[in-house]
Amino acid sequence: MNRTKRNLILLFSSLGLLLLWQGIAKSVDIPVIMPSLGPIFRALGFLAGGPSFPLNLLATILRALRSFIIIVISGTVLGLIGGRNQTVSLILKPFVTTLKATPVMSVILLAFIWFSSGSVPLFSAFLMGFPVMYLQIEHGVRQLDPNLGEMCDLYDIPPKAKLFYCALPSLAPWFVAGSKATLSMIWKVVIASEVLTVPRYGVGSRMQLAQVQLQTDVVLSWTLIAIALTALGDLFFEGVVSLVVRTRSTVQRRRVDALLKRF
Amino acid sequence: MNRTKRNLILLFSSLGLLLLWQGIAKSVDIPVIMPSLGPIFRALGFLAGGPSFPLNLLATILRALRSFIIIVISGTVLGLIGGRNQTVSLILKPFVTTLKATPVMSVILLAFIWFSSGSVPLFSAFLMGFPVMYLQIEHGVRQLDPNLGEMCDLYDIPPKAKLFYCALPSLAPWFVAGSKATLSMIWKVVIASEVLTVPRYGVGSRMQLAQVQLQTDVVLSWTLIAIALTALGDLFFEGVVSLVVRTRSTVQRRRVDALLKRF
Amino acid sequence: QEADPGTIRLGVMAGPTGFSSAGLDQPDIDIEVFPSPNEVIARLANGELDMAALPTNVAANLYNKGVGIRLAAVIGNGMLSLISSKGGMDVRDLYGATLHLPGAGSTPDQMARLLLKWADLVEGKDIFFDYSVAAPAQLAQLLIAGKVDYALLPQPFVSMVLDRSPQAAQLLDVQALYAELTGSATYPMSVLVVSEKFASTYPSSFRRVLAGYKNSVDWVNGNPALAAQKIEDLGIMAKTLAQNAIPHCNLVYESASEAKDAVTFYFEQLYSLDPSSIGGSVPGDELYL
Amino acid sequence: MRFSNVSKAYGGHIVFDRFSFALDPKTIMSVVGPSGGGKTTLLRLAAGLIEPDSGTVEKDEGKVSFLFQEPRLLPHVNVWANVEVTLRAFYEQEERNRIALHYLELAEMKESLHLYPHELSGGMRQRVAIARAFAHPAELMLLDEPFQSLDIRLRMHLIKAFLTLWEEERRTTIFVTHDTKEAILIGDRVLCLGDPHEPWMDEYINIPRIARDVHDPALMALEAKLFGLLTRS
């Protein structure tokens, strides 16, 4: 399927979604709760022009990115270890299970003590996202082809090369699936925690304020922005993945070409 | 690694976690915020003996199970379709992205209007969990070995047999990883939504009240129960997986034996 | 001679509880606004706040849990109303209906239970409580939309609903009913608490803050428009909402000794309802400064 | 089965360039050729698994069975089910069991019906793939080096069995091999790939299969020719 067709389908299904909203909004006909598209986009234009708009956006993005990076790194490293070593996996199990189970609400208090209120979204995002990433990688490691591992060990392929040439490429689909799921969750958790803790800047903080003032159209236009952020995150991720794959193949090809020229 | 050793390691690491808590609690020394283990377990004993304990527990379990089943079925079916058919995947993309991004807070109102108030936890669990499951399966389908698919098609293996003999077993690791991540999230989201919406019965409802009344020990003993639920869910899941694998191999073996006896 | 306490940290919650601090003009008082009582409580317990404005029952609860605080003054009296989203309703229509409450264990919830008890009605049989919309703002939204029939709400949401929805009407003035049933003029909804350590280490600074606070309450009540601007600047609530609500919020300043009887009486009522709601026992005289 | 001016390239690498041939129905064509010469590609084109870049592949035969160059067994089911499942679309259970068992017995896999692919030796996997390909009620059989990694006895046994089966029910067959003797003893025609545009060699063998003998001068000449083609650099 070519690019244009892809984008067309995406466009149409997005339009379909908007139309669906409009239809329901018209039939429900209670603007305080479900405004139609007109007011939402008007509010969107208005707030996008506001002076603190970039600040709020940036604050949320930074929070999401920070927790994303922390989760991806810690989840991947621990997942790699836990997938290979059953003892480590068992030792981590109670911690992961606890993280998986502890309701965010009951740690927010603790988070308040240990961190400043701006860090609470980070903390709760970590709690929600870490198990997803960790389990994903752990599972992926368990699914690695033992035949290839055997080959690598027998041929004394150094650990670094084994990681980059064998393990990581095979883990990539798990890593990508995990990262996407994690990122999608992080946006939500960060915004939800911002709504709860109202840091000075943040999409969630603005939502909370608009909600208290019953400006549903504003709430929804912030929601639209959140959706756009998520979609951009996805796009970015897909871009990075295809870039890495292409770069890898170009680099390998270049090295072969350079080599052939010399010998 | 044998069973006994596994269980021993698990036991010790769980104990380590408890000791860690106790250590921090003792050093923080603010029981309203971080009670030590004594009061928590006392409260646990007390509430476990209460008359409405099974009702609260059951209500939460049923909510979690219902949304889990809905998510697993819908996520798997749509994931299977979306993974094979790029058009469907593109059409679903805006919906999934929206689901992934929409903060639970801003749909609670809609949920309230469309469903009865007891359904809000179900609805939010769906919103949080569905993208995880869907993306997981979609990704898994994309990773299926095209060689095997080619073989199945060429040999006219009927769709049902193809599903059960080829696709599902290959998707199993993705399905298991997705289900575990989803289930772990559902416990949390259901309880968090119960905290927000306080249905008559539910672990989260009890937590909310205890939290408002600053009974941190009670909050934490409910948290312990939630952790136990999650751990049980995990165990159950692992049990089911190993049961399915063993049953399948026994069934296949039996059929071979029966056949050899007859011919 | 008393040492300089440095910056005095006062924690208030977003919402009307924080209104009365808007007129504080002493430069060494740092007002921090928090979205929920939880955060205030954590900081108080932690020693990161010297003073805080809190719901009355939370103060008792904290005190009973061994957090070193004292009640310095009552700063807000009752301001709850039972609203129906359709006009022409009567209190009797509530029988068998569902009453929405913003948050289990909140003051509206406690008040609703008290009234029910006094009326000899049983929740779950004669009337049904629904907590599924915990945020008062969202409840207000649903009332305006007519999706919810009855709700017990605090200010400023009461005025908000009444302003925006022509059908909505107040069915009950909870304060009036409370007075009628108990003989006590009203009930204290929010109080100013001070950490025990601060009060005993810096008594004169503390007295200065209290005096300032009293002036602040008067100023806010007297200048709603100016105060509303200040309230928005502090991040407590939006200007438009605050300005309309200030007259209805029953902001007062009653020193601990003046208010002690009313507060104790209120605690006794809550205790009879559920001892845990105030931490297990009615606090003695030591709570009051 | 007919290729008309078929072209196929991967990237810049041209495998076929206006390549044509017609396959006589119900005969066996042996295909030999250098490694990377396009034998597997030819089979895949014939099966319809890939489309030619230009030209047409016409096919009168209906169902196809393909013995892939690698065994391609279902990893999660045992030997028995690997064969049985490919017959589901065609036979009732009773019939299916009989057929599957028959072919697995032929491939000497009856002792190992309950084993999973990862528990098999390389040759055993190949045997399961053979049983599967032979059992399938196809009108066109595409066999990509079917007898590789088998020991001599099995190889001879399976070649004999294959020819017996084939005489019972003739099906159009393309048989890829690296063994010139096999190619000559089995094929009604031997095609030697090597040039994208036309085969290096394309000869019919008009001696009846049962009468063929490696010491027959005609066949020896043919083998020598093939050998010469395949060993020139």
Place this chain on the structure above:
Amino acid sequence: MRFSNVSKAYGGHIVFDRFSFALDPKTIMSVVGPSGGGKTTLLRLAAGLIEPDSGTVEKDEGKVSFLFQEPRLLPHVNVWANVEVTLRAFYEQEERNRIALHYLELAEMKESLHLYPHELSGGMRQRVAIARAFAHPAELMLLDEPFQSLDIRLRMHLIKAFLTLWEEERRTTIFVTHDTKEAILIGDRVLCLGDPHEPWMDEYINIPRIARDVHDPALMALEAKLFGLLTRS
């Protein structure tokens, strides 16, 4: 390299039962045997990839190179990197490039260095695996049917290259094959597996490799014997 009373069973299936042999250093042992007879298992035991159930496998040789029965290439890197990466632990970059290129050229893969395994034909994959196994500076070489799925020319070319290399630097080698001729032309000794307890045949060939000729009566007798062993049922 010495097996002493090695036993190995999978489930109930006994592959080796108190099986012993000693390998002379710096010689080539050809191993033939029926499919499923334990050839791959023997190599895996020798490499230390599996442990015997009882008995011991002693090994004086250090590094091992193993040509697996399947190519086992890294799917995400190209042909070039598949070989180069196995040399990282031993050589500096310059040296590594030279060696990898040399062996890939030997396997006639120089044209396809940039292709990925899924873009290769079956024989090409096998050639990459051969290049990798030969390039590895091992003292013990374990080759599991190295020349399968290659055409005759390549086969001859690689056998010659292998022997030349081997004469340059002798390494202890176990060479598994199904081709009795290959076994006899290459091995210093031919072992025919078949019985869990002892080999069906274990003969030394004392004719120098260069002087060997398939028409030599001694070798013909040996081949006939092997053939007889492998074709009896």
